[in-house]
Amino acid sequence: MPKTCSDPRRLALHGPTMGTRWSVTCDAAPDTDVQALQTALAAAVQQVDAQMSPWLPGSDLNRLNHAPVGAWVTLPAEILEVLVCALDVCRLSAGAFDPAAGxxxxxxxxxxxxxxxxxxxxRTATSAAPVARTPTYEALxxxxxxxxARKHAPMHLDLCxxxxxxxxxxxxxxxxxxxxxxxxxxxxxxLRAVGGQADGQPWAVAVESPETCRRAVHSVVELQDLAVATSGDYRHYLQVGDARLAHTMDTRRGAPVRxxxxxxxxxxxxxxHADAWATALLVAGPxxxxxLAQRMGLEALWMLRRGNGLVTLGLGRFSSGAPASGA
Structure with missing residues (x-):
């Protein structure tokens, strides 16, 4: 049973992972074992990285990538759970989200x-675009x-x-x-909120303005037992001449999303789910x-580059400008 937080203390825990950092802000009972909690959180994130990283040669994801077509590969339950969700979103989005973008x-x-x-x-990767092969949700x-799991066609999975x-x-x-x-x-x-804050207030989370040179707040969303994810073209990209190439791939075109x-x-x-659908909607375009978002009943906020400014488009709780809460 969860401990009661009649006199909670605010904890801020964090650590490195996946080339970035994880963080947890929580209102915990006074007798919470902070070191044990920190260790358990770090271990959970480390397990995901060890199983699903495309960067670690020995990851379970890379074992599957390097396996011959048709060969069964034994996998942990966690990565199978993620693959089930990834293939589902791939199918529902008609390939806008494609885990075989590696x-x-x-x-x-x-x-x-x-x-x-x-x-x-x-050229080699583009020749294997979906128009020339079985869709990922059928080929895996x-x-x-x-x-x-086993592959029925050559593919290189990426679960980023x-x-x-x-x-x-x-x-x-x-x-x-x-x-x-x-x-x-x-x-x-x-981000994901576990409940609200101990005082009954939801967690306030900033939605970032998509600017490359500085971090700025566009708006604030309030979370309670709810998750939020953002995908964009403004943090991870390559500059090639005058062109800025976003890191998110559109496998249907065989190129970065544009x-x-x-x-x-x-x-x-x-x-x-928020993470995968944010990627799918980014690739699909406005x-x-x-x-797609209307058909799936998603709550989403788009920021579109038009002219020299930004235009916003929202569905669900984003459409009215009201704070979002899972309560």
Missing amino acids: ALVDAWGFGAVRDAPDAEAI ELDSGMLR GIAKGYAVDRMADVLRQNGVPHALVALDGE NEVASVTVLARQCM GEGLA
Whole structure:
């Protein structure tokens, strides 16, 4: 049973992971073992990285990537849970979210292989675009009961568009298991609120303005038992001549996403879902993405580059400008 927080203390925990940092702000009972909580949170994030990192040669993701087509690969339950969600969003978004973007990510210089675009690698990766192959959600077979997966076509998986959101969810699980009912978990642009604050107020989270040279707040969203994730073109990109190449790939085009969407913010109960859908809506663009979000009943905020300014477009709680709360 969760501990009561009749006289809670505010804790701020954090640590490195996945090339960035995770953080937890929580209102915990006075007798909470802070070191044990810190260790458990760090272990949860480390497990996700060890299983799903495209950068670690020995990760479970890379074992699957390097396995021959048709060979079953035994996998941990956690990565299978993420793959199930990734393939579901891939199917529902008609490939706007595609976990088999790894070859394109590497070819364009955003992966572990190279730090600049390579024309030959791009040609090779583009030749395997969905128009020329079976969709990822059909070409990757998952057997959750037997904890295994196999590929029916060559593919290089990359879970960077969903794994950080899943890591946030795992940290939320750790907090609940340790009797912490009030917390805000963050990893890059992915956040999840466990309950509200101990005083009954929701957690206030800034939605960042998509500016490359400085960090600025566009608006504030209030979270209670709710997750939020943002995908955009303004933090991770390569400058090639006059062109700025976003790190998010559109596998349908075989190239980095290129549309007027500067960022998309999505609300969901689980951060894994918010993370994946934010990526899907970024790739889909404002027209296709709006129709997709309406069809899926998503709550989302787009910031579009038009002329010299930004235009916002919102659905759900974002449409009225009212603060979002999961209560």
